[in-house]
Amino acid sequence: MEAGILLTSSPFIFTQDNLKKIAAYKAVQYVESGMVLGLGTGFTAKHVVDRIGELLRQGKLKDIIGIPTSKKTHEHALSLGIPLSDLNSHPVVDLAIDGADEVNPFLNLVRGRGGCLLREKMVESACKKFIVDESKLVNCIGGSGLAMLVEVIQFCWKFTAERLRRLFEEAGCVAKLRTFGEKEEPFVTDNGNFIVDLYFKRSIGDLKGASNAILQVAGVVEHRMFLDMATTVIVAGELGLTVKNK
Numbered sequence: 001m002e003a004g005i006l007l008t009s010s011p012f013i014f015t016q017d018n019l020k021k022i023a024a025y026k027a028v029q030y031v032e033s034g035m036v037l038g039l040g041t042g043f044t045a046k047h048v049v050d051r052i053g054e055l056l057r058q059g060k061l062k063d064i065i066g067i068p069t070s071k072k073t074h075e076h077a078l079s080l081g082i083p084l085s086d087l088n089s090h091p092v093v094d095l096a097i098d099g100a101d102e103v104n105p106f107l108n109l110v111r112g113r114g115g116c117l118l119r120e121k122m123v124e125s126a127c128k129k130f131i132v133d134e135s136k137l138v139n140c141i142g143g144s145g146l147a148m149l150v151e152v153i154q155f156c157w158k159f160t161a162e163r164l165r166r167l168f169e170e171a172g173c174v175a176k177l178r179t180f181g182e183k184e185e186p187f188v189t190d191n192g193n194f195i196v197d198l199y200f201k202r203s204i205g206d207l208k209g210a211s212n213a214i215l216q217v218a219g220v221v222e223h224r225m226f227l228d229m230a231t232t233v234i235v236a237g238e239l240g241l242t243v244k245n246k
């Protein structure tokens with residue numbers, strides 16, 4: 001048989017997970033040996049952790065210390081042999097890579113759909129930030145109808161939820177305790193708190209004002225808006241990768 005070129009037909013299918021993986025691999029190119037690295041949570045971040053584990057195994061990366069943003073990521077990274085630490089021992093994080101649920105043109109984000117917003121915010125506010133995700137670009141945060149998650153302490157959560165609802169009464173706010181399973185048991189965060197989901201019928205307008213107002217309610221631990229935190233956002237779409245810098 002004549003030597004020739006073999007062409008395989010395996011068209012790449014752009015599933016959402018493929019796009020997350022493409023963006024994740026691009027983000028990992030910013031990782032250098034010796035870095036203390038914030039490890040995010042979610043499907044995009046899982047691809048990041050997988051890739052870092054792979055590069056460590058291949059000896060292409062060395063001396064990485066990971067700071068996980070959730071118990072889930074902690075377990076996953078540990079299973080891949082990534083050395084881990086925390087902010088007490090490593091208060092300076094060189095780079096954090098994580099996904100996002102919405103990204104506006106100013107690189108303000110909403111994150112934490114999985115309920116890990118507090119640890120994510122702690123880790124990602126301690127470093128040069130770097131957030132990766134696929135096409136979740138929006139013109140207006142909250143515009144895609146996502147709930148505004150607020151982590152609240154369990155003590156008198158109904159009282160806290162009602163105070164939050166009243167803050168945004170003009171935006172037609174409805175506050176619901178996050179539950180899981182058929183028995184609708186309260187969802188408990190990694191930090192032992194509850195999550196109150198705020199749904200709005202109308203725009204809440206000024207994000208910074210909303211952020212400050214939420215944080216001033218006693219019983220609130222954190223919310224999911226990440227304002228002025230991301231320095232770089234990588235977006236993977238069917239037409240390729242876009243890197244947006246602040």
Ligand code: 5RP
Pocket residue numbers: 020040041042043044045098099100101111112113114115116117120
């Ligand atoms: C989890 C997060 C995730 O990063 C965010 O929800 C995006 O998730 P995914 O990469 O699975 O789409 O903040 O708490």
